[in-house]
Each structure stands twice: as C-alpha cells, then as structure tokens.
Amino acid sequence: MRPKKARLAVAGQRGRERLLRQLPDLRQILRGSLMTRYRRCGRSNCHCAQKGHPGHGPAYYLKVTVAPGRTLQIYVPKERKDAAQSFIQNYRLTHRKLEKISALNQALLKKGKLFKGG
Numbered sequence: 001m002r003p004k005k006a007r008l009a010v011a012g013q014r015g016r017e018r019l020l021r022q023l024p025d026l027r028q029i030l031r032g033s034l035m036t037r038y039r040r041c042g043r044s045n046c047h048c049a050q051k052g053h054p055g056h057g058p059a060y061y062l063k064v065t066v067a068p069g070r071t072l073q074i075y076v077p078k079e080r081k082d083a084a085q086s087f088i089q090n091y092r093l094t095h096r097k098l099e100k101i102s103a104l105n106q107a108l109l110k111k112g113k114l115f116k117g118g
Helices: 004-020 079-112
Strands: 033-039 056-068 070-074
Touching: 004 079, 033 079, 056 079, 070 079
Parallel strands: none
Antiparallel strands: 033 056, 056 070
16 A cells, blocks of 8 residues: 555646546636626717616626726627637636646645655
8 A cells, every 4th residue: 555645646647637538628718707898979869868767788808908998998899799708718627727726736746746756
C-alpha cells in the first residue's frame, strides 16, 4: 500500500485532470457582463418621449472593466445575445475551475509532488 502522502498526491493529480476535462472550449469565453440598454431618441413627438415609456430598445452591450475606473462597452446584436451570454458563463466556469486547479497544484507543491511527473 502507498504511503498517505503518495495517495494524496495521486488523488490531487486525478482531481486536477478531472477539472481540466470539465473546462469549456477556451475559444468560447468572454469576460464581462451583458447589459441591456433603452434609449430615448430626443424627438418630442416620438413614442419614447411619453411619460413611463422605457425608450427604444432593448440594445445589448458587453461591459468589460479594462482598468480601474475604465470600462469598455461593445454592442452585441440581438441575435447574438444568447451566444454572448453563453460565452460569459463559460468564462465564469473556467475561472472557478482554474482556481480549483491552482489550489490542487499548491497542495501538490507543498508535498513536493508538483514537478514529479504531474
């Protein structure tokens, strides 16, 4: 029977491989949030000028923080909204899985097993 440390190292390596298999296609990820926007056109006789009307829309935008205090907004066509949302969910899933893989790698490093065939 293997010593306890060796069993834990093997379990950590197997867990890492399992997490790697669960990663989505990395070509299909987007960081950011999808926001919905309604706008008024400014014409006084337009239906959007009526009290209580939300305005023209909805229009969808990917909002990404690119630096502290700086955001980028990219228009997403209505027919691509669901795909964009799926890419955003893939990014969040990938981020969670990578955090778990990193934690397993840290544990393996502490045991001196990270760079030994794993």
